[in-house]
Amino acid sequence: MSTGNATGRVFSVGYTLLFFAFLFGPLLIMSATAFNSSSFPRITPWECFTTDWFGVLISNTRLMQGLVTSIIIGVGVVAISVPLGLAGALALAEITPSLRSALYTVLITPVLIPGVVLGISTIVFWGDLGRSLGGGFSTLFFNGIFLTVIGQVTFIAAYAMLIFSARLQRFDPTLTEAALDLGATPGQAFRKILLPFLRPAIGSAAFLTLLASFENYNTTVFTILADNTFTTALASKVRYGTDPSLSALAVIIIAVTLIGAIVHEAYTRRGEALVAGPAKSGLYANRLGRLAVHPLTVFALLVGLAGFAVYGGMHHESGACQGRIMEGKRAEQERLIEEQQRRMKENAARPQAPAAGSAPGNPSPFGGAFGNVGPAAPPAPAAPAPSGSAPGNPSPFGGAFGNVGPATPSVPAAPPASMPPAGPASSGSAPGNPSPFGGAFGNVAPGAPAPPP
Amino acid sequence: MTTRDVRLDHVTIRFGAHIAVDNALLTIEGGEFFSFLGPSGCGKTTLLRCVSGFIEPTEGRVLIGGKDMARVGPNKRPTALIFQNLALFPLMSVADNIAFPLEVRGVGRKERRRRADELLELIALPGLGDKKVYELSGGQRQRVAIARALAVEPDILLLDEPLSALDLKLRQHMRTELRAIQKQVGLTFIYITHDQGEALTMSDRVAVMNAGVIEQIDDPVTIYERPKTPFVAGFVGETNTIAGKVMSQSGLDVVLDTPLGPLSGMAGGGRHFSVGDACLLFVRPEQLSVQAAGAFSATVVKEEFEGNLRHVFLDGAGTPLRLSRVGGGAPLAPGTSIALSYDHTRSTVLPASGARA
Numbered sequence: 001m002s003t004g005n006a007t008g009r010v011f012s013v014g015y016t017l018l019f020f021a022f023l024f025g026p027l028l029i030m031s032a033t034a035f036n037s038s039s040f041p042r043i044t045p046w047e048c049f050t051t052d053w054f055g056v057l058i059s060n061t062r063l064m065q066g067l068v069t070s071i072i073i074g075v076g077v078v079a080i081s082v083p084l085g086l087a088g089a090l091a092l093a094e095i096t097p098s099l100r101s102a103l104y105t106v107l108i109t110p111v112l113i114p115g116v117v118l119g120i121s122t123i124v125f126w127g128d129l130g131r132s133l134g135g136g137f138s139t140l141f142f143n144g145i146f147l148t149v150i151g152q153v154t155f156i157a158a159y160a161m162l163i164f165s166a167r168l169q170r171f172d173p174t175l176t177e178a179a180l181d182l183g184a185t186p187g188q189a190f191r192k193i194l195l196p197f198l199r200p201a202i203g204s205a206a207f208l209t210l211l212a213s214f215e216n217y218n219t220t221v222f223t224i225l226a227d228n229t230f231t232t233a234l235a236s237k238v239r240y241g242t243d244p245s246l247s248a249l250a251v252i253i254i255a256v257t258l259i260g261a262i263v264h265e266a267y268t269r270r271g272e273a274l275v276a277g278p279a280k281s282g283l284y285a286n287r288l289g290r291l292a293v294h295p296l297t298v299f300a301l302l303v304g305l306a307g308f309a310v311y312g313g314m315h316h317e318s319g320a321c322q323g324r325i326m327e328g329k330r331a332e333q334e335r336l337i338e339e340q341q342r343r344m345k346e347n348a349a350r351p352q353a354p355a356a357g358s359a360p361g362n363p364s365p366f367g368g369a370f371g372n373v374g375p376a377a378p379p380a381p382a383a384p385a386p387s388g389s390a391p392g393n394p395s396p397f398g399g400a401f402g403n404v405g406p407a408t409p410s411v412p413a414a415p416p417a418s419m420p421p422a423g424p425a426s427s428g429s430a431p432g433n434p435s436p437f438g439g440a441f442g443n444v445a446p447g448a449p450a451p452p453p
Numbered sequence: 454m455t456t457r458d459v460r461l462d463h464v465t466i467r468f469g470a471h472i473a474v475d476n477a478l479l480t481i482e483g484g485e486f487f488s489f490l491g492p493s494g495c496g497k498t499t500l501l502r503c504v505s506g507f508i509e510p511t512e513g514r515v516l517i518g519g520k521d522m523a524r525v526g527p528n529k530r531p532t533a534l535i536f537q538n539l540a541l542f543p544l545m546s547v548a549d550n551i552a553f554p555l556e557v558r559g560v561g562r563k564e565r566r567r568r569a570d571e572l573l574e575l576i577a578l579p580g581l582g583d584k585k586v587y588e589l590s591g592g593q594r595q596r597v598a599i600a601r602a603l604a605v606e607p608d609i610l611l612l613d614e615p616l617s618a619l620d621l622k623l624r625q626h627m628r629t630e631l632r633a634i635q636k637q638v639g640l641t642f643i644y645i646t647h648d649q650g651e652a653l654t655m656s657d658r659v660a661v662m663n664a665g666v667i668e669q670i671d672d673p674v675t676i677y678e679r680p681k682t683p684f685v686a687g688f689v690g691e692t693n694t695i696a697g698k699v700m701s702q703s704g705l706d707v708v709l710d711t712p713l714g715p716l717s718g719m720a721g722g723g724r725h726f727s728v729g730d731a732c733l734l735f736v737r738p739e740q741l742s743v744q745a746a747g748a749f750s751a752t753v754v755k756e757e758f759e760g761n762l763r764h765v766f767l768d769g770a771g772t773p774l775r776l777s778r779v780g781g782g783a784p785l786a787p788g789t790s791i792a793l794s795y796d797h798t799r800s801t802v803l804p805a806s807g808a809r810a
Binding site (some may be wrong): 181185 | 505506507526527528532533534536538540542544553554556557558601602604605
């Protein structure tokens with residue numbers, strides 16, 4: 001019996017650990033990659049602790065403009081959805097029961113329709129309307145922000161309605177009657193009795209609709225037209241490759257969420273402690289403890305902590321460390337080149353052409369790898385092996401793409417070799433290029449037709 | 454006629470085919486404590502909501518202080534309603550609750566607080582203004598609801614079974630208190646209840662309602678002692694019902710031929726019966742007494758003990774009877790045959806068909 005219990009306990013503890021690892025593992029790893037100087041998000045090998053990726057993130061104008069657009073759209077959606085949802089919930093509460101289910105179905109349908117359909121139908125409807133009214137492309141009917149707000153409201157208002165409905169079910173309608181009877185106008189009864197009761201629901205509805213608007217992609221990708229929201233900008237960025245600045249974004253989002261959750265928890269606990277009576281819990285028993293766990297104190301503390309981290313991060317200089325890493329790579333590169341040149345000399349019958357990318361002093365980790373595309377062409381079949389498996393080459397793609405060349409018979413050996421410094425390889429591997437793919441794609445070009453990215 | 458009069462002028466209220474209130478015609482005088490008494494679903498709450506303005510009568514008029522209240526909303530009428538669940542605003546303090554009527558009338562904060570404190574004095578809860586509603590006991594909430602209604606300075610206070618949620622002791626205490634407050638402020642109180650005890654102890658006059666119809670309007674003693682319809686006789690207080698046929702009537706004295714023998718009673722509502730009419734004789738349990746030379750005899754079924762009273766259940770020739778007696782003495786053994794008598798001037802004879810006077 002006791003062994004059975006022990007096994008059960010081990011199993012349940014193990015399961016719990018696995019479950020949490022499954023939930024939070026990706027987040028932890030991703031957060032860590034934001035601080036590794038490696039230009040691909042990963043934690044091994046750890047190169048240098050750096051905060052540069054946050055700078056890269058912030059200097060991405062497309063993303064930042066998308067953020068501004070998203071905020072504008074979010075505010076618009078909240079401003080329309082919350083009153084609309086409230087009106088719908090009130091209508092549901094007041095209507096006769098026979099009509100209620102029909103109205104409910106009508107109001108809830110947009111939630112069930114795929115976002116893609118909503119997005120397309122929004123642009124079709126407003127576009128047709130605009131054209132039939134003779135409006136041009138500069139009018140509201142073809143304004144991405146306007147269309148996105150309208151398109152998102154169609155289903156996000158239903159979310160708000162559900163929240164209000166849930167709260168309204170707990171409202172005692174005699175309170176409104178009492179207010180009327182005591183001389184309040186219907187407007188006063190609504191403002192002074194019903195609205196204060198709904199205040200928590202208004203808060204949740206505003207928060208939820210803002211989040212729903214912010215994270216929406218399916219509908220927005222159609223209705224935004226030529227503009228970009230944060231989400232669509234992010235999606236298109238990911239399509240062209242990922243770098244640790246996305247991890248930096250994840251760190252920021254996780255931090256904001258955590259601060260929000262902790263402050264909310266402090267707020268809830270305080271509420272419970274106040275209802276239960278102040279002396280029940282140790283922390284709430286004395287004035288200092290109460291002050292320490294007040295939600296505002298907690299909030300100020302966490303924001304202060306975050307601000308401190310940001311300040312520290314802004315003044316962190318990882319240049320020296322990165323320089324050392326670069327130096328190491330450069331040395332490795334030179335060693336490889338020398339080795340290669342030695343081999344080339346040995347094989348004197350072959351023409352000699354130093355590749356552009358393999359010029360000494362090229363600090364890019366990819367330079368060597370991609371530069372080898374040229375020389376590694378069929379004439380020098382021995383070369384690819386050492387470059388692809390070169391120790392110290394940090395990019396998993398560097399080797400992979402570099403090796404595309406030799407593996408593809410159609411790649412001619414000559415072109416890259418015959419145009420030394422101006423070739424795409426050298427531009428892609430320019431020092432300081434933060435994208436891990438910059439080099440990769442640049443280098444693919446010479447070998448054009450064959451390798452798909 | 455004062456501003457505190459309420460007149461229901463042939464008020465009928467229908468919900469679809471259902472008649473909730475049927476042709477109510479009555480005048481409640483200023484300063485009166487008037488109760489509507491009836492079982493649930495008899496239309497008394499509908500009538501109250503009609504007076505307070507939440508329901509418009511289908512036919513007829515409601516006049517308050519001589520003025521027709523048609524299309525005057527509840528917030529414009531000189532009435533204040535105390536709800537069954539009190540409907541205190543849970544998010545406001547006690548003082549804010551009481552001052553709510555003043556707030557919506559644009560009275561300043563200081564004046565509101567002063568009035569709220571005054572009213573808290575009146576209901577004997579001084580200093581509780583800053584408490585939350587949920588911190589109060591049931592009886593305190595009751596009084597806060599009254600104070601809030603009085604803050605409107607209404608001419609008529611309407612109370613919809615406000616005591617039903619309280620326990621017995623508190624209910625009895627609040628009866629006295631309500632009556633005292635009514636005397637103090639001098640308003641017209643219209644009180645809705647299904648509890649005959651409440652109606653009889655507090656009211657100046659009581660209207661007994663059944664299925665939308667007002668059966669009788671009288672002072673409590675008359676309602677109890679001289680019911681005009683079988684429903685009133687049966688609903689207000691306990692009673693023994695003995696069926697019979699009229700043998701003779703002289704003045705109000707009626708003699709019935711019953712399974713228990715010829716029994717006499719007073720003709721209810723001053724009716725005149727013909728010989729042979731099917732009638733019911735109503736005798737209160739406390740009017741029955743065990744006497745050696747009784748008017749009739751019955752067999753004891755069982756006796757129940759209820760503190761101050763003993764209820765004796767009897768069988769009189771197939772008619773179930775009950776008798777209430779005060780004091781001790783040996784319990785009556787089941788199966789014993791006892792002779793019973795009653796004061797016939799305090800018993801009532803009413804037609805069995807249930808027709809109203």
